[in-house]
Amino acid sequence: MTALLYIKTKMLDKIGIAKRIAKEIKDGYYVNLGIGIPTLVANYIPNDVDVILQSENGLLGMGPFPFEGEEDPDTINAGKQTITKLAGSAIFDSAMSFGMIRAKKVNLTILGAMEVSENGDIANWKIPGKMVKGMGGAMDLVASAENIIVAMQHVNKAGESKLLPKCTLPLTGINCVKKIVTELAVLDVLPNGGGFKLLERAPGISVEEIKNATLGKLIIEGEIPEMIID
Amino acid sequence: MNKVVSGADEAIRDIKNGMTLMLGGFGMCGLPEKCILALVKKGVKDLTCISNNAGVDDFGIGLLLHQHQVKKMISSYVGENAEFERQLLSGELEVELIPQGTLATRCMAAGYGMPAIFTPAGIGTEVAEGKEIRNFNGKDYLMEMAFDADFAIVKAWKGDRLGNLVYRSTARNFNPVMAMAGKITIAEVEELVEPGELDPDNIHTPGIYVHRIFKGEDYEKRIEQRTVRKRD
Numbered sequence: 080m081t082a083l084l085y086i087k088t089k090m091l092d093k094i095g096i097a098k099r100i101a102k103e104i105k106d107g108y109y110v111n112l113g114i115g116i117p118t119l120v121a122n123y124i125p126n127d128v129d130v131i132l133q134s135e136n137g138l139l140g141m142g143p144f145p146f147e148g149e150e151d152p153d154t155i156n157a158g159k160q161t162i163t164k165l166a167g168s169a170i171f172d173s174a175m176s177f178g179m180i181r182a183k184k185v186n187l188t189i190l191g192a193m194e195v196s197e198n199g200d201i202a203n204w205k206i207p208g209k210m211v212k213g214m215g216g217a218m219d220l221v222a223s224a225e226n227i228i229v230a231m232q233h234v235n236k237a238g239e240s241k242l243l244p245k246c247t248l249p250l251t252g253i254n255c256v257k258k259i260v261t262e263l264a265v266l267d268v269l270p271n272g273g274g275f276k277l278l279e280r281a282p283g284i285s286v287e288e289i290k291n292a293t294l295g296k297l298i299i300e301g302e303i304p305e306m307i308i309d
Numbered sequence: 310m311n312k313v314v315s316g317a318d319e320a321i322r323d324i325k326n327g328m329t330l331m332l333g334g335f336g337m338c339g340l341p342e343k344c345i346l347a348l349v350k351k352g353v354k355d356l357t358c359i360s361n362n363a364g365v366d367d368f369g370i371g372l373l374l375h376q377h378q379v380k381k382m383i384s385s386y387v388g389e390n391a392e393f394e395r396q397l398l399s400g401e402l403e404v405e406l407i408p409q410g411t412l413a414t415r416c417m418a419a420g421y422g423m424p425a426i427f428t429p430a431g432i433g434t435e436v437a438e439g440k441e442i443r444n445f446n447g448k449d450y451l452m453e454m455a456f457d458a459d460f461a462i463v464k465a466w467k468g469d470r471l472g473n474l475v476y477r478s479t480a481r482n483f484n485p486v487m488a489m490a491g492k493i494t495i496a497e498v499e500e501l502v503e504p505g506e507l508d509p510d511n512i513h514t515p516g517i518y519v520h521r522i523f524k525g526e527d528y529e530k531r532i533e534q535r536t537v538r539k540r541d
Contacts, residue, residue, distance in 0.1 A: 135409065136335045137482050147537040152338065152530035153466075153480040159336040159533040170478060172485040172513075173335070173361070174417040177410025181428065200433070211397055211404075212388035218436060219410030222429035253433035 089283035090262035091308070096230050098123045098308045100189060100260050103228055109133055111180070111220060113190030114158045116230040120189055133185050135216040137176045140168025157216065177216065181223045188224035190217060192231045192256075194246040197295035198272040199256040201229065202248035214251060221252030233261035233292045240294035242266070242275055264289045265306060266297075274298050279306040312522050313470045313501065317347035320495045320521045324460055326353050327380075331416065331456065331487040332360040332370060333463035336533045339480030340369050341464040343497045343525035349373060355380040359456055361412060361483055363387040368531050377401070385409035389533070407436065411453050413486055418455035420489025420518065425454050461491025464525075465514070468498040469505075472519030473512045481513065488514045497525040 091099070097119035104110060104124050111133045112118055121143075124130055132141040134156040141156055142163035150161040164170075179185060194202040201221055204214040221227060234240055242259065259266045265279040274296030277289060282305050290297060314320045321344055324330070334340035348356075349372045356379050363382050364371030371390055373379050381403040387393055396402035407415075408430040418426050427450035431437050441452040463484040466477035474496055476484055488494050496514075501524040 134479070136338070137479050144536045144538045146540055150532060150535055150537060151478065152532045153478040155336065155338050155479055155533070159338070160536040161532060161534065162536070164478070170476075170481055172481050173409065173413035173483045174486045177413055180410065181430075211394060211406075213384060213386040213406040214408055214436075215386040216409040218408035218434065219428070219430040222408075222432060250434045 089281070091281045092262070093119060095281070095308055096260050096262060099265065099306050100228055100230055101125070103258070104128060104130055104187065106130070108186040109139070109184060110187045110189065111135060111185050111224075113188075113217070113220075115191045117189040117191060118158060120230070133176075133179070134162070135173075135176050135180065135220070137171050137173060138164065138168060139171075140165045142168070177219050180216075180219055183223060183225055185224060187226045187228065188220045189228045189230060190220065192229045192241070193235070194241050194243055194248055195229055195231070195256050195259055195268070196243050196246045197268070197274045199254045199268040200246050201251045201256050202246040203251050205249045207249065217251050221255045224255070227256050228258045228260060229256050230260055233263045233289075240292055242293045242295045244295045263292055269298065276300070277303050279304055281306055282308070311470050312472045312516070312520060314521045314523050316523050317343040317497065317525065318350070320344060320497070320523055321347050321351060321460075321462075324348065324351070324353055327355045328353070328459040329357040329359065329457065331458045331461040331491055332358055333461075333482070333484035333487045334360065334362070334369070335479070335482035336362050337365070337369060337531045339464050339476065339482050339484050341462045341495075341497050342369065342529060344462045344495060345369060345372060348378065349376060352376070352378065354378050357381040357383065359383045359412070359416075359458060361385050361409060363390050363393045365389050365533065366392050368529075374402070381405065383407065383412070385412050407431075413483060415453055415456045416483065416486040416490040419457065420486060423455060425452050427452055456490055458491050459493065461487045461494045463488045463494065463496050465496050465498045467500045467502055467507060468496055468519070468522050469502050469507055469516070470522065471504050472496065472514075472516030472522050473504075473507050474498070474514035474516075474519060475507055475511065476513050485514050489518045493520045494518055495520065496522045498522060499525065499528060
């Protein structure tokens with residue numbers, strides 16, 4: 080078995096990443112979840128943690144997907160999926176939605192990324208010559224949020240690290256990412272370009288394997304515990 | 310005062326080639342679908358369209374793109390549209406991608422009579438290129454200009470002949486801020502009611518911002534991502 084395949088049998092899947100991120104959500108938080116793995120996080124927030132989900136198209140109090148036959152075309156999330164509104168939800172226009180984001184009323188933002196640099200820059204909206212979809216609300220979110228967690232794969236499909244000294248793709252925001260959860264590890268992004276500080280390993284993943292998958296500056300201090308995922 | 314017009318064709322009668330239009334909606338949600346169909350029928354060209362998204366291939370602004378009626382799109386997210394991507398990559402279509410909050414707030418600024426806003430969105434990225442940056446309390450902000458649109462076209466749930474509007478659920482999105490921002494604002498509604506039927510405390514767009522209103526028939530209200538859960 081090659082080294083890469085060996086890692087693949089042990090690393091977390093998307094649900095594992097979502098479960099680990101769910102542990103970062105504190106009681107009383109207002110949380111904005113991006114498209115992809117971040118959306119899955121909502122399924123693993125413990126019942127005793129009271130949070131309100133913000134959807135930047137104009138909703139606080141986003142609920143689960145509707146039951147079949149109960150879809151409402153007027154009620155969607157930022158990923159344009161049909162959703163429901165929980166009791167106590169509130170609707171507002173797009174300017175107010177980004178007003179509350181800019182004014183730092185949203186406590187935690189979780190989003191995906193193509194690259195993160197060791198000073199917390201993030202790239203996730205454009206691949207020149209290949210993909211032109213736009214930034215949506217991502218630039219507003221990363222420019223204002225005080226607590227940003229990135230959910231992403233540690234390496235891309237070509238096997239290249241996505242944790243870099245410097246981003247190569249067009250940036251979404253600078254000096255903003257605080258924490259990264261990947262299929263291999265949990266890392267803090269230290270302030271002032273201090274690098275990626277390894278906090279936890281995915282179950283069965285060695286520090287050496289994380290080192291090999293990380294191109295940016297990796298700080299390893301003492302014993303690195305395994306993630307605890309229920 | 311009566312702002313009611315007979316339908317979409319009359320509402321858009323004086324939209325001309327080369328004009329700048331704001332179109333409300335987020336994806337297919339809260340989209341002024343009747344006016345878009347009327348614009349397709351009228352065949353006006355070289356439009357600059359300010360709208361969060363560019364529709365899908367066979368619905369919404371995608372229909373205008375298909376007929377090459379759009380010269381420039383100003384949007385925040387333009388995925389899910391193959392024809393759009395083709396025109397963009399071939400250089401037939403000019404596109405300005407801007408952050409979603411910047412898009413909304415530039416509309417808001419126009420409706421509030423403010424020439425510009427300052428936002429941190431885009432600092433350190435290509436969005437900031439060529440724009441004035443000001444530092445407030447140690448943080449950099451980009452100066453972004455209020456939009457200047459000839460027409461704003463919005464979709465509401467209910468409206469009266471004075472132009473007062475109420476939106477429904479997340480179909481509100483960009484509609485209220487765009488309604489405030491057009492030199493001429495057209496509102497298409499699902500229900501046209503008598504003055505007094507809408508509660509003054511619950512009006513989202515005061516009629517002063519709206520110039521023309523009509524009731525659209527048979528809204529398609531297409532769903533872009535139908536997601537459901539199973540009953541236990």
